Amino acid sequence: MTGALQRLASLLKHPGFLLAAVMLLAVPLPVGNWLRDVLVTEPQAAATARTARTTADAAAAAVADAVARWRIALSAIAARDSTRAVLAAAGADTARLPLSAEFPDAIEVIATARPEFLPATAFVAQQLVRNALSGTAFAVTALKPDATQWQLVLAAQIPEAGRPRGAILVVLPLTALARALAFDQSRGQLTLLQQAPGAPSQSILTLGPASAQSPVTAPIPNIPGWQAAVRLSDGTAAEHGNPGLALAAALAPWPLALAALAAWGYLLTRRGAPRTQPPDPTPAPPRVRRTTMISARELDPAAPPPPVSAAQDSSTSQPEPKSPAADTAVANTTSAAEPDPYPAFVFRDYDIRGASGINISPAFANALGKTLGSLVQDRSGRRVVVGRDGRISSPTLSAALIDGLLAAGCEVIEVGMVPTPVLYFAAARLPSIDAAVMVTASHNPASDNGFKIMLGGAVLQGEALRDLRKRMLARDWREGTGIHSSADVRDDYIEAVLRDVKTRTPLSVVIDCGNGVAGDIAPHLLAALGCNATPLYCDIDGTFPQHPPDPTCPANLEDLRKVVTGTGADLGIALDGDGDRLVAVSSSGRIVWPDELLMIFARDILTSHPGADVVFDVKSTRRLTNLVNGYGGQAVMCRTGHSHIRAKVAELKAPLGGEFSGHIFFGDRWFGFDDGLYAAARLIEILSLREQNLDSVLAAFETSVATAEIRLPVSEADKFALIERVQAAAVFEDAKISVIDGLRVEFDTGWGLIRASNTESAVSLRFEADDAQQMGIIQQRFRVLLEAVAPDLADKF
Known part of the structure; x- marks a missing residue:
């Protein structure tokens, strides 16, 4: 002990040791701080910033969704006949409406025909009315009429025969918006900001306690001048911290420095110590010899293993691996205990659709992007083209989808807000495209959204869509660094149509886009074809304020029929929400359903393609079969669904x-995909070259009496089981039965169909017969069938 103290005393007097001690002990503090910054502080700041950004984006999307729901409800109220009647009764005044059911928090609900009918002090409300009357279908703003409380003012256009008749205004307290947001205030503070042109931004709503964290802002989609600012709470920010790692990083250099100092001292001590003779060699003790013998035996493969005691065997044995069945059982137990983030029912037969913000969220879209991107790369692909429709939620969902694709390492080409056929065109014309995704819910209500997916040139459908869900649940995702670029193919699309379609006689055409995404391109295409185009509801508005974006519903075609007959137009064209479907209206106002349009197209095409196949679905007229066979073609009936028809067209x-x-x-x-715009151009080509109107062309075909598609609401859980019961109970000895899609019964005088809708919570029916009397008989036989399996539906048609 005395010798050690003497050596330490001599070291402390050694100038080399003292200099090394000063240098080494000065290093750990700055190095520890640097390690703490690199390993803890900077990653924590980055993670906190990501969380704040995600929270701000989610809050902005929640605000947009809440306002969109009010927007949809208010636009629907504005379109009611009862609202127009109240407005007409008010005359040169305003009318107050009771809307306690739709807007229970409303402070005031007003309908007015002109802004000057409002009080002179209500200049904000007057401006909103002016906006509505000048063509803005919906507007929203926040105002503070007194010094205590902000209010939300919503305004929607009251339409009448395609023109603004007036405006309806709803005044809500900001507390209604606060409840709708359901913001988790334990996570931080949310502030909604509104900035008028030329003025500083103002805080209109604050939720949650103040925080020392920096704010992160996100623009609120579709509400100009509004932003969501989020400050994470200190507790939320601390979730990304790691105090133990911070302490370890700060202290880590000290042991190294002390070890280095000790080693240096040891060297100095050794250098100054006198040399001694090595001791006489002595034989190794028995313990060492025994160890040597064991090592030799272990190196000898022929040597028998040493015996192992029961206690040693128990302590060193490894657990047996779990069986796959055990893994599956654990996975099933976990999934049963947790809510399903990707509901099975939104993965429909040929696309993905559900309620936006409920079933279809940005998180859903992001997971779908990661899954699809991984699938693309599994197939040695990389390039994905993405488009979106004009729905309120589509920009947010598209951005989340693209983020997921990029995270999986894909190259994403974004074509922006375009009709679905233009996305398909981009996939066909851009080089080396491996997949395409359209963010749309097609003809579904404004509150829905979804995805149409094409992989390797084919639409993803059926089991392939359900496999996507399985992979999303398993989070089986690749990781990589993607590339994001944009492309505008709209002009290329129009030029391609113009190169293919030729017209002779200019036609007067009214085009109703139903405020869908085709409204930006359809009027320009018709004008380029030489038509005198009259746009109707061509302003893109994702709330679809004039009528739902489904042209197969006769009520949605009433305005188009009125404008066509009122203006003496040659033709009316109605497109759906994403532009891949059409219905026509003749100059007399007759609705020409798509199966009748198929008859026109089939007769034209079979003259140049004798013996060719023509594919149609189970809902189509049987007159189509007679016509195709009569012109030497082959009529092929297929399941309903755009992906089924497209696959059969490609197959044949x-x-x-x-x-x-x-x-x-x-x-x-053309390219073989469904395209309402191109189909309209082909119809115009036929009428122009024949110099016939649509009524004259149809007069040459055999006649029948048919219903439109009849939809009866049935829950998602019950609709397919109902059809199975209908098929099992069906007994029609005097008819031919087809069950390729639901139940189609062919009689000598007509036919009837009932099937489950793949896009809605409904079953659909359709009937056709030689005359109205025979159709009534067929309908009654279906009622008798339904009485046995679903009595509540039997009297609904």
Whole structure:
């Protein structure tokens, strides 16, 4: 002990040791701080910033969704006949409406025909009315009429025959918006900011306690001048911290420095110590010899293993691996205990659709992007083209989808807000495209959204869509660094149509886009074809304020019929929400359903493609079969659904296919995908070259009496089981029965159909017969059938 103290005393007097001690002990503090910054502080700041950004984006999307729901409700109220009647009764005044059911928090609900009918002090409300009357279908703003409380003012246009008749205004307290947001205030503070042109931004709503964290802002989609600012709470920010790691990083250099100092001292001590003779060698003790013998035996493969005691065997043995069945059982137990983030029912037969913000969220879209991107790369692909429609939620969902694709390492080409056929065109014309995704819910209500997916040139459907869900649940995702670029193919699309379609006689055409995404391109295409185009509801508005974006519903065609007959137009064209379906209206106002349009197209195409196949769905007229067979073609009936028709057209290399809902596929001169815009151009070409109007062309076909598609609400859980019961109970000895899609019964005088909708919570029916009396008989036989399996539906048609 005395010798050690003497050596330490001598070291402390050694100038080399003292200099090394000063240098080494000065290093750990700055190095520890640097390690703490690199390993803890900077990653924590980055993670906190990501969380704040995600929270701000989610809050902005929640605000947009809440306002969109009010927007949809208010636009629907504005379109009611009762609202127009109240406005007409008010005359040169305003009318107050009771809307306690739709807007229970409303402070005031007013309908007015002109802004000057409002009080002179209500200049904000007056401006909103002016906006509505000048063509803005909906507007929202926040105002503070007194010094205590902000209010939310919503305004919607009251339409009448395609023109603004007036405006309806709803005044809500900001507390209604606060409840709708359901913001988790334990996570931080949310502030909504509104900035008027030329003025500083103002805070209109604050939720949650103050925080020392920096704010992160996100613009609120579709509400100009509004932003969501989020400050994370200190507790939320601390979730990304790691105090133990911070302490370890700060202290880590000290042991190293002390070890280095000790080693240096040891060297100095050794250098100054006198040399001694090595001791006489002595034989190794028995313990060492025994160890040597064991090592030799272990190196000898022929040596028997040493015996192992029971206690040693128990302590060193490894647990047996779990069986796959055990893994599955654990996975099933976990999934049963947790809510399903990707509901099975939104993965429909040929696309993904559900309620936006409920079933279809940005998180859903992001997971879908990661899954699809991984699937693309599994197939040695990389390039994905993405488009979106004009729905309120589509920009947010598209951005989340693209983020997921990029995270999986894909190259994403974004074509922006375009009709679905333009996305398909981009996939066909851009080089080396491996997949395409359209963010849309097609003809579904404004509150829905979804995805149409194409992989390797084919639409993803059926089991392939359900496999996507399985992979999303398993989080089986690749990781990589993607590339994001943009492309505008709209002009290229129009030029391609113009190169293919030729017209002779200019036609007067009214085009109703139903405020869908085709409204930006359809009028320009018709004008380029030489038509005198009259746009109707062509302003893109994702709330669809004039009528739902479904042209197969006769009520949605009433305004188009009125404008066509009122202006003496040659033709009316109605497109759905994403532009891949169409219905026509003749100059007399007759609705020409898509199966009748298929008859026109089939007769034209079969003259140049004799013997060709023509594909149609189970909802289509049987007159189509007679016509195709009469012109020497082959009529092929297929399941309803755009993906089924497209796949069958590709399989048979058919020049034409289509279905009653309005999806029409041209494979003779076009790309074989469903395209409402191109189908309209082909119809205009036929009428122009024949110099006949649509009524004259249809007069040459055999006649029948048919219903539109009849939809009866049935829950998602019950609709397919109902159809199975209908098929099992069906007994029609005097008819032919087809069950390729639901139940279609062919009688000598007509036919009837009942099937489960793949896009809605409903079953659909359709009937056709030689005359109205025979159709009534067929309908009654279906009622008797339904009485046995679903009595509550039997009297609904």
